[in-house]
Amino acid sequence: MKFQAAPIKFGTDGWRGVLGVDITIERLIRVAVASAQEMAYRAKNDSTNKVVIGYDRRFLASEFAEAIADAVRGCSLYPLLADVSVTTPSCSWAVVENNALGALVITASHNPPEWLGLKIKGPLGRSVEEDFTKAVEERLLTGGITAPILGETEKFSCRQNHLIGLKRKMDIPALLIGIRAMGLKVIVDSMHGSAAGCMTEILGNESHDFLKEIRTKRDPLFGGNAPEPLAKNLDQLIVNTQELALEGHPVLGLAFDGDGDRIAAIDETGRFCSTQLLIPLFIEHMAGVRNLPGCVIKTVSGSDCIRLIAKDFDREVIERPVGFKYIAQEMLSRKVLLGGEESGGIGFGDHLPERDALYAALLLLESIVYRRKPLGSLLDNLQKRLGTSFYDRFDLLLSDNDSRQRLEKSLKINPPLLVEGKKVKEVIELDGCKLRFDERHWLMFRFSGTEPLLRIYCEAPTYKEVEETLAWAKNFASQI
Template sequence: MASPIKFGTDGWRGLIAEDFTCDRLAEVAPVAAQVLSQLDTTGTRKIIVGYDRRFMAEEFARVTAESVCNFGFDVDLADTYAPTPAFSWIAHDQKALGALVITASHNPGGYSGLKVKGGFGGSVSPEVTQKIEALLATPASFPATEPGRLQSINPWQTGYCEALTAHVDLEIIRAAIAAGRLTVFVDVMHGATAGGMETLLGVPIHELNSHRDPLFGGGAPEPLPKYLSYLCRQIRTHQHHHPQGLAVGLVFDGDGDRIAAVDSQGNFLSSQILIPILIEHLVTRRGMGGEIIKTVSGSDLIPRIAELYQLPLFETPIGYKYIADRMLTSPVLLGGEESGGIGYGHHIPERDALLSALYLLEAIAQSGEDLGQLYQNLQAQTHFSSAYDRIDLPLANMTVRSQLLQKLQTQPLTTLAGQAVTDCLTIDGFKFRLLDGSWLMIRFSGTEPVLRLYCEAATLEQVHQLLNWAKDWATCG
């Protein structure tokens, strides 16, 4: 039986042909458009419809566009895939009501989804998605109107690419590539950023996993080390043969709003490391400032970097919508998430992996230093070094979920792997601080049926010890 239509951490996701069907989409999309129009004060009727490279993405986008059009909205329907942030940018640039994007982001190939972006250029707030859910539960009949107009657009030719490249010194990046000082590998994970970096840079780069594969090689288009062994090997081999230059690997998720990287030694760098590197770059080489936003699962290095550069810090639950909300009211430099979403107050209130990639290339080209080296410099400056990892435990069913939640609520953990808990933060999930400064967080995903276990400690050994403890706690009843 299909699951009820629920909006999670970002959008409505579902298994294709089971939960996520054309019929249900044709119901949800016009309601989402109506709710977006209720927020509008300008009188526009324009909605942008975009999609990623998943199974049937074009067909789902057409159903979305036509169903929305039938309710009197004017639709700009993408004629090809593009990253989700491109559609957020277009919605903002075109002063549209918002964008409806067919994507299940980083989820495995069986899933599709619908992300709802506001005309301000980012994810709508939980109040908005709750309103959509409420209207779906009690279908109100919307007044009949003349159908709107439907036109197609090429999302790559809307000004989005120029908006990104305007933020960086393209010439210095191109010169470093041309001189062999910098070699760029990009793993697009078969997703919607395919071709994107080459379009932006205007010079050839090494793009991996470019072809469309709706099964994502049997994994998921999520920038995690377990999917990146091929990229790491390519980089190590390249560096071995070209030791005089620096190589970098940039990795994007299925819809281009998350990023990770690999340094020239083939080491994986998650956004826990990239966020500090990007803050340092924007502050020291670009002379920028503003507030830093992190989610509760962000590394402890982030507050230390904020302190180093005397930047205010703000912490939110997980979900970029909370960061976007804050960006709309405060002068924010950067807002970033553990899962790889990083965005900038001077762009749109949305994560944008391509812009982060450009900034990272600029940081390497300007400093002449490898990403791994830039990270080590920051560790030395803040006198803080740590290791981080996350485990995602599949949940057999909703009963297991509620049992675990009840256990967390009724039997508070006071020690963890033999260490005393000094604090428990419940902004989102349960984040336990331990006596030695390490932390472990237990939280249910809002996008897939998994329990996430997050941990940061002084060494990777300690991280794995704590994660194994948590895994046993979660699985041993």
Template sequence: MPTESTRIRFGTDGWRAVIADGFTFENLSRVAAATASWVTNTYGAGSTIVVGYDTRFLGERFARRAAEVMADAGHDIVLSTCFLPTPAVSWATKEYGAQAGVVITASHNPPEYNGFKIKGHFGGSALPEMVAAVEALVPADPVGPAKESGRNRIEERDIRAEYVDMLRRRIDVEAITSSGIRVVHDAMYGAGQGVLSEVLGGDHVVELRSSRNPGFDGVPPEPIEKNLAGVGHVIRERSCDAAIANDGDADRIGMFDEKGRFVDSHRLLSLLVDYLARDRELGGRIVKTVSTTDMLDRMADELGLPIDTTPIGFKYIGERILSEDVLVGGEESGGMAVKGHIPERDGLFIGLLILEMMARRGRRLSFLVRDLHERYGEFGYVRSDVHLDPAEKDE
């Protein structure tokens, strides 16, 4: 009978557990085997699976073990040569024509955790039915050691470099750099470190917490205001125009304006809708989770856009992006996706898009936020976290 240390439960975006307790090489191998079985059942043997990892403890070794297990099951593996953002794996999964992607990451969670995210062939989070199918296939018995024949099916590739090139193509880098914008990038010791400097050039970016530190200095890598002490001071001290903060795997975002004031996800989502609808003249549906601002409802009414509300969890937004014409999808926790990019959260791309908006309009971020409030009204927001163990969640 499975114990708490061997039972595998997938949450809203994959499986995660405490390293050396639930998240062990043995349990990881079981989850990788289940993923490989699901891919075989769905697409057949010899499918392609992209594998990446973030900056957490033993990330490279966990990723390689997952790759070996899935290669032993008869699949071709594209393994990242370095740590990289989760959206890079999502993009690569679609770009390479792969059938699935896997990221070894616990995202914004405390440093003692690691996890296993599954990506669909479409370049976004696996749909609920996919995850349920994988969970049902997790074997009870341990998985054997890697075989040499499987190792021969693993191709190592610099996915991160290709992702950076893609960002340069999809963002008006010239508008941002020629405007003279300088931005602080707080990578929170996560997998997004260095990316903005490579896209915009080092003269335009001041890097914070941009090194490998699996302990995250004891601060969970979640880009919310209480975890970003000191960012505002650096903005003012270095005369920067804004700051972008990303979580551990860089799919979430928080920002600060030039005065060092935090700009939360509700306002960032509203800015994206305003920019894409008014400046880029794009249409489509707004999809938000139930915990996200009502400002979007007012904007949708004025801009003539349909809007829908989903339960908590980006997977519900992802489903809508795949089946409908969605302009912007987002959640309170800082995960956002927009038309023309991948059907997935990408905190780096969203940050660059906001910088593009600032550059093309010739306005500071504080002005853009104030202008939103003047046109659509003031909306307040308070967050309070309540932590539950898995048994309590089941109840």
């Protein structure tokens, strides 16, 4: 079988592909140089010349990070290399802390084990905008790529500095007292990713009586699954959580993706809780308890419950395309309470203009401890207040680019107007094709920016309606 590398093209958050096919050391160095050159160009007369370099736990990630440090040096810039594998938010934190031009992070985030990639962070720690990545792609086409300069690269405590910063932002002693007063047990699944051990370090060694971390060892194969915090990938966490619940303990399961910027949770009943469920709870806590200012940013694939709970606190809701870079853009232009996406990423206005699963986990613990109720109970109360809502997503693997083009054209020119007997009241084309039937009932088609996948999303008042609508959508897409 002959493999052919895909053109170098940035998706919603970085450049990613299959290691050894799309991602090779030669291509990565070229992209790193083009990215560093664009950073230097945009900095103009800025006094800083530092570029943070980080990497996750994937195969060859650390070796590639060393190589691009030489590439950065070849651009007359100063590379700061993480001394161990780190979460991507650690690199964003380091950019701000070190007044750096930005960061280059070797990671494929939640993608399958055979993938690797590069994320680019700007001077404020957020993902760079589309105009930046377009400029990088143009540099690659026009040439002028400088040669790497070999040398010793300064390594720094990127991970440790981030964890210390998180401790300072939270009242850890009060959190520990509250957790013990509840008798709460916490299980953390880092999915073999770079967030492994972080919660233990933040909460301290004295947390061992209530905190257990699983799948902490480095495994570039991630146990055979993509390190994405979806229910299908969290069997061990779900079983562990249910076992503790059967023993009579209030329990919380936390899951982080491969590079620690996405979060999901398992409640005391074993229910999988995506950010579709968690974001309304965060809004209630940040606006109602912490009384923090700002609007709410959601992606077009986000639950209608986000809008409903924000309305309760008289907060404006702004909807943007999928991709946290669009949320980050809003976080820099106005006062934002939080911004979230359905795939697990949440950013908070009092933190970084970027996702940080560890900070989200600490805030989730704080909200549970404040109310002295387990997660499932809090979510049930919210559902009674907002109305029932169920959500699911199905990923359809595309056979080729022609299939994608046919489906894109069909949805653009002739979108469905009737689905399972339900009339489509509105067609939204902000990102893909979203068909709205009613409040808390919609279907959305969107193509992945990093993989050959069609993502099909649905929210409905009953899970049966979600299943029926997704089944119809799968059949509709397959026929085209």
